[in-house]
Amino acid sequence: MNLFDVYPLYNVTPVKAKGCYIYDENDIEYLDLYGGHGVISVGHSHPDYIAKLKAQLDKIGFYSNAIQNPLQIKLADKLGKVSGCPEYNLFLCNSGAEANENALKLASFHTGKTRIISFRNSFHGRTSAAVAATDNPKINAPINKQQIVTFLELNDADAVEKELKKGDVCAIIIEGIQGVGGLDQGTTAFFKTLESLCEKQDIILILDEIQSGYGRTGKFFAFQHHGIKPDIITIAKGMGNGFPIGGVLIAKKLKASYGLLGTTFGGNHLACTAAISVLEIIEKENLIENVNEVSDYFLSEMKQFSQIKRRKGKGFMAGVEFDFEVGDLRKQLIYDHHIFTGGAMNKNLLRILPPLTIKKEHIDTFVSALKEILN
Ligand SMILES: Cc1ncc(COP(=O)(O)O)c(C=O)c1O
Numbered sequence: 001m002n003l004f005d006v007y008p009l010y011n012v013t014p015v016k017a018k019g020c021y022i023y024d025e026n027d028i029e030y031l032d033l034y035g036g037h038g039v040i041s042v043g044h045s046h047p048d049y050i051a052k053l054k055a056q057l058d059k060i061g062f063y064s065n066a067i068q069n070p071l072q073i074k075l076a077d078k079l080g081k082v083s084g085c086p087e088y089n090l091f092l093c094n095s096g097a098e099a100n101e102n103a104l105k106l107a108s109f110h111t112g113k114t115r116i117i118s119f120r121n122s123f124h125g126r127t128s129a130a131v132a133a134t135d136n137p138k139i140n141a142p143i144n145k146q147q148i149v150t151f152l153e154l155n156d157a158d159a160v161e162k163e164l165k166k167g168d169v170c171a172i173i174i175e176g177i178q179g180v181g182g183l184d185q186g187t188t189a190f191f192k193t194l195e196s197l198c199e200k201q202d203i204i205l206i207l208d209e210i211q212s213g214y215g216r217t218g219k220f221f222a223f224q225h226h227g228i229k230p231d232i233i234t235i236a237k238g239m240g241n242g243f244p245i246g247g248v249l250i251a252k253k254l255k256a257s258y259g260l261l262g263t264t265f266g267g268n269h270l271a272c273t274a275a276i277s278v279l280e281i282i283e284k285e286n287l288i289e290n291v292n293e294v295s296d297y298f299l300s301e302m303k304q305f306s307q308i309k310r311r312k313g314k315g316f317m318a319g320v321e322f323d324f325e326v327g328d329l330r331k332q333l334i335y336d337h338h339i340f341t342g343g344a345m346n347k348n349l350l351r352i353l354p355p356l357t358i359k360k361e362h363i364d365t366f367v368s369a370l371k372e373i374l375n
Pocket of ligand 1: 100123
């Protein structure tokens with residue numbers, strides 16, 4: 001059987017990983033400034049994480065959501081404390097798209113309405129409603145067109161207000177900072193307007209923190225830079241440090257009932273163990289402070305390159321926009337300098353999404369490589 005060929009692949013075969021490094025089959029070391037697309041939060045192969053997962057596997061790895069699972073309660077409690085959002089309820093699932101799919105369904109259940117407001121260049125995943133709310137016609141199949149979604153410009157508060165007046169909107173979905181789209185973000189004034197419009201009209205404000213959450217931007221959630229409280233927060237990527245898990249944080253006004261949402265695998269024993277361990281490590285190693293400190297250093301170091309026109313994002317949801325397309329630069333970084341970086345829809349943007357354990361010396365390695373390539 002062949003693989004369904006949907007991914008253009010770099011010719012690198014990682015066989016092990018440790019901290020901020022990946023190693024291929026010839027033991028060549030690669031610096032990971034991409035984190036497997038913003039997934040690796042506490043570093044590859046963290047010893048505490050491995051020990052916890054191994055110990056859990058020896059006890060029980062999975063049973064269905066028909067039984068008591070105290071690990072889910074422990075995870076919800078820990079997540080509430082570490083994120084500063086203890087007042088939400090938690091629904092556990094398996095991926096980012098699934099988290100958004102459930103969030104949009106909840107908004108529609110709650111309001112009885114169908115239309116979604118989303119934003120230009122947004123990415124929310126590849127399942128039914130999530131992909132319909134994603135501003136990329138190429139990944140929307142004809143079947144996805146049945147969802148009713150209106151795309152507006154980011155930061156156009158007047159347009160949002162006008163659309164909400166029509167009375168058929170169930171949810172506004174917005175990324176804390178746009179990921180795939182290229183690190184654009186709402187202003188504080190815009191986020192606050194969304195919050196107050198949604199509150200007044202009982203429309204559900206969904207913050208997609210799948211990429212921007214878990215400390216990546218220098219606060220646990222990116223929306224916390226703006227002093228708002230969304231109705232629903234969706235999480236995935238950094239949550240399990242590579243173990244597949246997603247979650248939906250749901251404000252108390254959205255009521256649960258048996259059977260409203262469900263999943264076979266979501267919240268299983270191994271996934272919860274991975275997610276609890278990630279939160280413990282984030283706390284114990286002060287990783288959010290580390291993000292703030294090292295990302296400041298990164299930004300100041302990037303100033304020396306005249307080819308960089310703009311520095312975008314926050315913390316280590318970071319990007320540098322060059323005055324040329326970065327496809328070749330990324331290849332040179334991987335093949336000649338053994339450094340992984342990310343791209344975006346904006347072809348001039350290089351995205352930096354390293355493990356949150358990154359140190360200044362890793363930035364120095366990147367700076368030396370850029371100097372060799374650009375000067
Ligand atoms: C902001 C955002 N939302 C949703 C998703 C979808 O997550 P997943 O690939 O886990 O379904 C992604 C993935 O890149 C994302 O960046």
